[in-house]
Amino acid sequence: xxxxxxxxxxxxxxxxxxxxxxxxxxxxxxxxxxxxxxxxxxxxxxxxxxxxxxxxxxxxxxxxxxxxxxxxxxxxxxxxxxxxxxxxxxxxxxxxxxxxxxxxxxxxxxxxxxxxxxxxxxxxxxxxxxxxxxxxxxxxxxxxxxxxxxxxxxxxxxxxxxxxxxxxxxxxxxxxxxxxxxxxxxxxxxxx
Numbered sequence: 382x383x384x385x386x387x388x389x390x391x392x393x394x395x396x397x398x399x400x401x402x403x404x405x406x407x408x409x410x411x412x413x414x415x416x417x418x419x420x421x422x423x424x425x426x427x428x429x430x431x432x433x434x435x436x437x438x439x440x441x442x443x444x445x446x447x448x449x450x451x452x453x454x455x456x457x458x459x460x461x462x463x464x465x466x467x468x469x470x471x472x473x474x475x476x477x478x479x480x481x482x483x484x485x486x487x488x489x490x491x492x493x494x495x496x497x498x499x500x501x502x503x504x505x506x507x508x509x510x511x512x513x514x515x516x517x518x519x520x521x522x523x524x525x526x527x528x529x530x531x532x533x534x535x536x537x538x539x540x541x542x543x544x545x546x547x548x549x550x551x552x553x554x555x556x557x558x559x560x561x562x563x564x565x566x567x568x569x570x571x572x573x
Contacts, residue, residue: 528563
């Protein structure tokens, strides 16, 4: 079944790209791990670059669904809800399978800001910023767009630091800085 073959290709590619890197994994390795033949591969994807883009789009949807889930179950107040990002990151950093951020890794590996993979990775980061912006606006913060970008910067820095240090502590430290930013940020005054 074509759909099953495509799913096997994407699952194998996603795992291999995240564990070993995009450049380190060739088409032959994806074919071997997925059990899908070369002709079937090319029926679904014209090139490895197309697989990378599809894997990133798929991962973006799953990652943002995960973030939405973390936000939905958070017991934080609306003003503190953006901190749910850091709560969730701490959980991810503690996982034995944590290898950093697939999107940051892709931007580093591709290096070409005009490549389709780089564009998809950058779009993912903008979508995360949009989620933070929405939460901050709902929490009553005045300069919510700039604040969302600052929190995203802290999140990305925590991801890289957690990878370097091998512990979830980077999320805790980033959350501490984020808490200070939220406490000192201007909020909308209630209208009477």
